[in-house]
Amino acid sequence: MKATEMLKQIKTLLGARIGLAQMTLEDGETVIEADVLEAGQAVFIVSDDERIPLPVGEYTTADGQTIVVTEEGTIAEVKLEVEDLEEEEEDKEMLEEEVVVEDVPEVAAEEVAAIVEAVVEVVAPVIEEVKEQVEELKKKFEEQDKKEDEKEKMSSQKPARKPMKHNPEAKTATQANLYSQSANANTTQNRVFNKIFNK
Secondary structure, rough: OOOHHHHHHOOOOOOOHOEEEEEEEOOOOOOOOOOOOOOOOEEEEEEEEEEEEEEEEEEEEOOOOOEEEEEEEOOOEEEEHHHHHHHHHHHHHHHHHOOOOOOOHHHHHHHHHHHHHHHHHHHHHHHHHHHHHHHHHHHHHHHHHHHHHHHHHHHOOOOOOOOOOOOOOOOOOOOOOOHHHHHOOOOOOHHHHHHHHHH
16 A cells, blocks of 8 residues: 555544534535534535635535635634524433443544554654655765865965065166177177277
């Protein structure tokens, strides 16, 4: 059985145990659901796996109750017919007289324990998988941190350049030689030119 199917079964079991009030409207097809059928409680239309907030309006249930919704998805008022109120009061009186002590807590405790075990069976593998993924992510982040630390160390180890300073008053040590080196050589041509120009 797949985990999603098990979760659906658990949800249905839990929904049944929590005691959600489900009623059918007059049309016999629409099913509504509320935690408790009282003013201020949330109310939904149930279809397949969806729960849609009940739109604004007045709705009559199959048993004759009228539910008034002034704000979408919230019960404003529940109206009962006068006959129904009298019947309910009589039923309550009869039930109070016929109180029978049953051993319900033990049965409920066993069912709750079974549900908890089923939930643990489904959730435990998911938790282990999540733990493994978290460990992998931790390792990746640690490796990235190490790489960044190494880059910072490498960049801090590079020799720093001395800043260049401009000093216009400094005298340069080199002088440009405007004549070619062969001009100073003692060649025949140079000697002729020297005699001509020196006269």
